[in-house]
Amino acid sequence: xxxxxxxxxxxxxxxxxxxxxxxxxxxxxxxxxxxxxxxxxxxxxxxxxxxxxxxxxxxxxxxxxxxxxxxxxxxxxxxxxxxxxxxxxxxxxxxxxxxxxxxxxxxxxxxxxxxxxxxxxxxxxxxxxxxxxxxxxxxxxxxxxxxxxxxxxxxxxxxxxxxxxxxxxxxxxxxxxxxxxxxxxxxxxxxxxxxxxxxxxxxxxxxxxxxxxxxxxxxxxxxxxxxxxxxxxxxxxxxxxxxxxxxxxxxxxxxxxxxxxxxxxxxxxxxxxx
Amino acid sequence: xxxxxxxxxxxxxxxxxxxxxxxxxxxxxxxxxxxxxxxxxxxxxxxxxxxxxxxxxxxxxxxxxxxxxxxxxxxxxxxxxxxxxxxxxxxxxxxxxxxxxxxxxxxxxxxxxxxxxxxxxxxxxxxxxxxxxxxxxxxxxxxxxxxxxxxxxxxxxxxxxxxxxxxxxxxxxxxxxxxxxxxxxxxxxxxxxxxxxxxxxxxxxxxxxxxxxxxxxxxxxxxxxxxxxxxxxxxxxxxxxxxxxxxxxxxxxxxxxxxxxxxxxxxxxxxxxxxxxxxxxxxxxxxxxxxxxxxxxxxxxxxxx
Numbered sequence: 001x002x003x004x005x006x007x008x009x010x011x012x013x014x015x016x017x018x019x020x021x022x023x024x025x026x027x028x029x030x031x032x033x034x035x036x037x038x039x040x041x042x043x044x045x046x047x048x049x050x051x052x053x054x055x056x057x058x059x060x061x062x063x064x065x066x067x068x069x070x071x072x073x074x075x076x077x078x079x080x081x082x083x084x085x086x087x088x089x090x091x092x093x094x095x096x097x098x099x100x101x102x103x104x105x106x107x108x109x110x111x112x113x114x115x116x117x118x119x120x121x122x123x124x125x126x127x128x129x130x131x132x133x134x135x136x137x138x139x140x141x142x143x144x145x146x147x148x149x150x151x152x153x154x155x156x157x158x159x160x161x162x163x164x165x166x167x168x169x170x171x172x173x174x175x176x177x178x179x180x181x182x183x184x185x186x187x188x189x190x191x192x193x194x195x196x197x198x199x200x201x202x203x204x205x206x207x208x209x210x211x212x213x214x215x216x217x218x219x220x221x222x223x224x225x226x227x228x229x230x231x232x233x234x235x236x237x238x239x240x241x242x243x244x245x246x247x248x249x250x251x252x253x254x255x256x257x258x259x260x261x262x263x264x265x266x267x268x269x270x271x272x273x274x
Numbered sequence: 275x276x277x278x279x280x281x282x283x284x285x286x287x288x289x290x291x292x293x294x295x296x297x298x299x300x301x302x303x304x305x306x307x308x309x310x311x312x313x314x315x316x317x318x319x320x321x322x323x324x325x326x327x328x329x330x331x332x333x334x335x336x337x338x339x340x341x342x343x344x345x346x347x348x349x350x351x352x353x354x355x356x357x358x359x360x361x362x363x364x365x366x367x368x369x370x371x372x373x374x375x376x377x378x379x380x381x382x383x384x385x386x387x388x389x390x391x392x393x394x395x396x397x398x399x400x401x402x403x404x405x406x407x408x409x410x411x412x413x414x415x416x417x418x419x420x421x422x423x424x425x426x427x428x429x430x431x432x433x434x435x436x437x438x439x440x441x442x443x444x445x446x447x448x449x450x451x452x453x454x455x456x457x458x459x460x461x462x463x464x465x466x467x468x469x470x471x472x473x474x475x476x477x478x479x480x481x482x483x484x485x486x487x488x489x490x491x492x493x494x495x496x497x498x499x500x501x502x503x504x505x506x507x508x509x510x511x512x513x514x515x516x517x518x519x520x521x522x523x524x525x526x527x528x529x530x531x532x533x534x535x536x537x538x539x540x541x542x543x544x545x546x547x548x549x550x551x552x553x554x555x556x557x558x559x560x561x562x563x564x565x566x567x568x569x570x571x572x573x574x575x576x577x578x579x
Contacts, residue, residue, distance in 0.1 A: 006408065008423075008449050009415040015426035028429070072313060078306050088565055089314045092321070095561035095568070097510030099527045100554040103534050104320040107327065107543060108340070118341055148317065156569050205417045212512040216531050233421040238517070243425060250422040257417050265410060 013254070020247035028243060037248035047249065050227040053139045057228070058207040060140070064147045065203055066196070069154025074184055076155070077162050087159070091152035098149070102216030105145035106132065138218050138226040146213055150206070154199050161195030162188065197264070204260050208253055229253050328352060328548035335543050351544035355552055359545050361529040362536065368549050371529035375509055375556075377440060378525055382447035383504040387497060389448065390455025395489050397456070398463035399471050400481065409460070416453035424517060431518065438520025446518045447508050455500055458571075462496040463489065499571040502564055506557040526553045 020038070023031045041047050072090055076083055093101065108114050109132040116129035131137035165188055173183045189196070211230035218226045229249060236246035327335060328351050329344040338345070357367035364370070397405050427446060431437040436445075466489075474484045515525035530553045534546045561568050 005412055005415070005449065005452055008427075009411060009418070012423040012426035012430075013418065015429075016422050019425065071309075075306050075310050075313075080306060080310060086310055086314060088562070089317050091565075091569070092558065092561055093317065094572075095506060095557045096554045097512065097527050097557070099510075099512050099531050100550050101320075103530070103546065103550050104324055106534075107547065108320060108323055113335065113543070114340055118339055121339055148320070152317065153572065156572070201417075205419075209419050211421075212527075215512070216535070219535060230419060230421050234424075234513070237421075237425055246421075247425060250419070250425075253419050254422050257419065258414075261414055261417055265414070 016247045016250050019243060020251050022244055024244040024247070026241035026243070033244075037244045038252075041245060041248045041252070044245075046224055046227055047229070047232055049224060050229045050232045053226060054207065054210065054228050057139055057143055057210065058204070060143045061146055061150075061207060062200065062203045064143065065151045065154045066199060068147065068151040069199070070158050070189075072151065072155040073158035073162055076159060087156070090155050093149040094153045096149065098146075098212035099216040101145050101149045102213040105141065105148070106217045109141055109144075132218060133222055135222055135225040138222060142210075142213055142217060142226060145217060146206075146210075150203065154203070157195060157199055157202075158192070161192040165191055201260060201264060205257060208257055324547045324551055328355075328544055328551055330544050332540075332542060332544060351542070351548040352552075354542070354545045355533075355548035359533050359542075359549060360536075361524075362532045368526055368529050368533065368552060371524060371526035372552070374519070374523050374529075375526040378443055378447070378515065378519065378523065379505055379508045381444045382451065382508045383501055385444065386448050386451035386455045386504055387500045390452060390500065391459045391490070391493060391497070392485065393452070393456040394459025394461075394463050395485050396481075397460045398466075399468075399484075399489075409456070412453045412456055416457075420450065420513060428517065438518070438523075440519070440523050443515060443519040443523060443525075446514050447511070450514065451504055451507065454503065458496055458500050458503075459493070462493070466492060498564075499567055502560055502568050503571040506560055506568075509556050 019028060021032050021034060023029050023033045023036075076086055076090075080086070109116075109129070111117075111128065111130040111133060114129075116127060119127040119129070132141045169187060169191075170183070173187065209230060210228050211234065214220055214226055214228050214231055220227045220231050230253065233246045233249045233253065236242040236249070323340055326342070326344055327340070329347055329349070330338070331346060331348055331350075334345055355367060356369050358365060359367050361368055361371060396402065397409055427449075428437060431442045431445070436442045470488060471484065474488045479488070509525075510527065511525065512527045512531070515523075516528050519525060519528070530549055533549050534541075
């Protein structure tokens with residue numbers, strides 16, 4: 001059973017790699033042209049823009065999710081009333097599809113009817129919040145929507161991490177008179193290294209896969225302003241019939257994922273051997 | 275005096291731990307609640323706006339405020355979203371997509387769970403040679419961006435003559451669901467007592483007999499977690515449905531995106547939002563009714579990986 005999966009996984013990845021070395025356009029070709037598709041890929045303005053976008057997006061998304069998720073977890077961990085309800089509220093976006101998330105935020109951010117018109121009607125007629133149609137800002141709206149969707153998940157994982165920490169630490173810290181925020185930053189957070197690493201890995205692989213939200217929210221626009229690699233690959237596979245170039249892009253997308261997974265896998269195998 | 279004594283006990287009960295009560299409503303406590311409350315409002319805002327928008331007439335949306343409650347409550351947008359709105363060429367509402375999603379989700383939940391259970395069972399009790407390497411690659415598979423595998427899979431399925439059909443999309447969901455399903459079941463079975471398995475072997479049970487009579491009956495809790503994960507995952511999928519399902523089986527998410535992003539004429543925001551809620555309803559309902567299992571599922575899938 002698992003052998004078929006091996007073929008499906010390893011086989012397809014190798015197949016894509018092989019295609020990326022050929023001159024395939026609409027149809028697959030067996031004519032090998034070496035790394036030419038990769039050279040062409042990195043000469044492609046749209047690809048470079050999509051990498052640039054993904055870098056900005058990934059950095060902000062991961063940072064914001066971890067900071068907000070950790071803050072939510074810490075605040076919820078203060079013996080608050082209605083903890084269960086708050087957790088439910090923070091996590092429900094994660095149950096929604098990327099498409100639904102993208103569409104809701106598209107509606108909220110539509111200039112003229114969305115949040116910006118609310119603020120205008122509150123008595124700030126000059127206020128404008130039109131990032132979603134702004135070439136330079138569109139990618140940030142994708143950050144807002146996905147952080148909204150994912151930070152609850154980070155909260156849930158962080159909260160589990162916090163609850164797993166020995167209560168004696170708190171007693172000791174209180175005896176020493178260390179302020180609470182310092183205990184969290186200097187003692188608790190370093191103790192949650194494993195949780196943070198897991199969260200980071202989860203978020204990072206989500207970044208590499210970023211596709212649905214962009215399609216639903218901005219369609220990669222305005223123009224190509226919020227283009228991302230996954231969408232570039234899909235467009236060249238199915239709309240622009242350039243299979244070779246798309247495969248080269250797909251292989252490039254695989255590299256950061258492997259780079260992230262390798263140390264993780266290494267740590268795991270060392271741990272299990274010890 | 276009297277009123278105070280009536281109110282006091284429930285208040286005291288609400289802040290159960292003594293530590294919390296002693297702090298009372300210090301500035302720090304007020305700050306904590308202010309932060310949590312504003313965060314909760316931010317998280318609820320999209321849900322609220324979706325709901326009120328879907329209950330307004332277009333006229334009210336144009337003139338009014340996106341945050342205002344509906345002045346003239348109407349369910350017409352919901353009716354249109356369900357049975358009239360255009361999802362591309364056809365204008366029969368997204369109910370077709372709903373049933374497509376059901377048709378895709380049911381087998382795409384049952385099959386991966388069954389196969390994941392068998393894989394997990396084989397990996398944790400029988401430990402065939404090379405099981406660890408196999409498992410490692412399988413796990414890595416959970417992180418590979420689908421774009422890397424899409425073209426070969428399209429060619430393979432086209433070669434098998436089933437590209438763009440219900441079996442194709444189910445098969446693809448099986449392939450992509452297997453890593454996490456296997457992981458879930460393997461971790462769960464690893465926690466079961468090995469003696470149980472040894473006893474069954476001494477009694478002469480074979481691979482399938484032990485699986486059916488000993489292991490499977492013990493699997494209910496993890497199967498529930500797996501089902502929740504798989505149903506929400508498959509239901510929320512967009513990219514696989516878009517590529518593999520074929521025109522007649524497009525899932526709800528794909529149709530929803532068509533509804534909203536291929537606009538001819540004026541945009542019916544109220545109908546759009548009703549359609550979005552309808553699409554999100556199934557996973558949201560699962561989440562609200564099974565919250566703790568849902569969290570356990572994502573925690574098991576994420577943390578132990």
